[in-house]
Amino acid sequence: MPEGNQTNKHITEMLDNTSIAMLSESELLEIHVHTLDCMSCRDAFEAARLSAVVIKSRAEATIEPSPFFQTRVMAALREQQAVESVPAMLRLWRSAKALVSVMAVTTAALAVVSFIQPSQTTPVVDQTASAYSAYSVIMDQGADDQMSYEQVLSTIYEDDDDAR
Amino acid sequence: MDLDLARQAQAGEESAFAEIVRRYSPRVFSVASRFFRQRALVEEAAQEVFLKAYTQLGSFEGRGSLEGWLTRIATNTCLNMVRGAKRRPEYTVSDLTDDEQGWLEQQSAGDGGEPASVENSIVATDLADRLLSVLSPEDQQALLMIDGEQASIKEVAEATGWSESKVKVRAFRARRKVREAMEKLLSYKRA
Numbered sequence: 001m002p003e004g005n006q007t008n009k010h011i012t013e014m015l016d017n018t019s020i021a022m023l024s025e026s027e028l029l030e031i032h033v034h035t036l037d038c039m040s041c042r043d044a045f046e047a048a049r050l051s052a053v054v055i056k057s058r059a060e061a062t063i064e065p066s067p068f069f070q071t072r073v074m075a076a077l078r079e080q081q082a083v084e085s086v087p088a089m090l091r092l093w094r095s096a097k098a099l100v101s102v103m104a105v106t107t108a109a110l111a112v113v114s115f116i117q118p119s120q121t122t123p124v125v126d127q128t129a130s131a132y133s134a135y136s137v138i139m140d141q142g143a144d145d146q147m148s149y150e151q152v153l154s155t156i157y158e159d160d161d162d163a164r
Numbered sequence: 165m166d167l168d169l170a171r172q173a174q175a176g177e178e179s180a181f182a183e184i185v186r187r188y189s190p191r192v193f194s195v196a197s198r199f200f201r202q203r204a205l206v207e208e209a210a211q212e213v214f215l216k217a218y219t220q221l222g223s224f225e226g227r228g229s230l231e232g233w234l235t236r237i238a239t240n241t242c243l244n245m246v247r248g249a250k251r252r253p254e255y256t257v258s259d260l261t262d263d264e265q266g267w268l269e270q271q272s273a274g275d276g277g278e279p280a281s282v283e284n285s286i287v288a289t290d291l292a293d294r295l296l297s298v299l300s301p302e303d304q305q306a307l308l309m310i311d312g313e314q315a316s317i318k319e320v321a322e323a324t325g326w327s328e329s330k331v332k333v334r335a336f337r338a339r340r341k342v343r344e345a346m347e348k349l350l351s352y353k354r355a
Contacts (some may be wrong), residue, residue, distance in 0.1 A: 019311040030334040047347035048339075050271055051295065052311060055342070057285055058292035059312025062197040065189040065207045073185050073205070073214045074178065082214060 007034060011041045015048040093123075167226030174204050174221040176185065185214055188234050197236040199301070200245050209245055213238045214346065228263075228322075235323045239305065246301045259294065263287045281333070295342050302326075306334035307342065 011034055014027060023031075035042040094102075172180035189210060192255065196209040217237050224233050233290045260268070296304045309315040310331075316324075320331045 012340075012343075015343060016336050017341075019314070021311070021314070043347055043350065044343065046272065047350055048343045050268070050350070051339075051342045051346045052294035053271065054288045054295065055307060055311045057288035058296070059198070059308050061285075061289045063203050065193045065210070066203075066207070069189055069207065069210070070182055070185045073189075073211050074182055076211055076215060077181070077218060120187070123321045 007039055008038060009088050011035075011038075015044060020048050020052040166230035166351055170221050170224045170226070170230060170298050173218070181218060184217075184230065188231055189214075191231050192234055192238045195235055196242055198305060198312075199242040201289075210238070212245075213241050222231070232322060236325060237245065239323050240325070243301055243305070261287075261290075264291050264294075267291065277300060295345050298336050299347055303334045303338035303341070306331055307338035310335050311339065 011031055014031065031041070031045055035045055036127070167183055169180050173184055192210045192213050193206060196206045196213070200206045202210060213234065217234055220237070224230065263283075264287055267284060268291075296307070299307070302324075304318060309320045309323070310317070317328050317331050317335075320326070320335075321328045324331070326334070
């Protein structure tokens, strides 16, 4: 039995070592004689034979170049050369142009919101406060400039009258 | 002749490079066809090969043939393209189409060693792709070149840049895996 296993191993190694088409006549004869009695080696040989058929069929399935392939490659080459001929900084600028533009617009918008908008809203708030609050009339010097002395007094005493 | 053509192309002569593409595109397509079945993918790979070759023309010293040099670039370019593809862990008889089962039955019954008709050839090619998908792309190439195209170990070593012993190991391993996968399919069918 061990001798039989050794022969089986020998047969499968023979099958795996070389393409079935490259086996010599003596090797094929050896396999043929052995597989008359050995079922497992017969299966292995059959599988190797069918594998060789499908592999050969796969290798023959080649695709031919189309008549336009040469033109396609030359066009791709010209395109590649055109890209390479543009300086690196210019290529960087071209690809980043959109991003830089968006960032510039965003920065400008932020600047408008931060500096221009607050200076328009602040006086409105101050005027409202000075018209109705005694505290703001006394404490807010900017508001004093805009009111007469009588207006200040009337605002103070008006609050006192309301309190009584 | 090859070297002159390569030098002219390198110097910027478009017609020289166009001639290289015209002359060697069948060979590059043949290599790419081993990796891909769809025309679009084969053309994409072949274009990539020629663009890469153009940038490396300076490294061609004319010691070997331009065809051999391009074959090596083509093999390595295609290997890089397919390296990310997933391998099938195992292939079972339930994955077989009716046509493939019919083909196997016909072949097992001894109705012909070669796939005669175009339909049979397509079925055999599909079956080969399924069996090969259990292998690494490198092992697939070794098997297809040696068993499919009857290339010698030396030729495969030159085309891939692997050592001859590496080619032998890859072919042995691939042959065994494919044979075992086929054996399993046949045993399922018998059962």
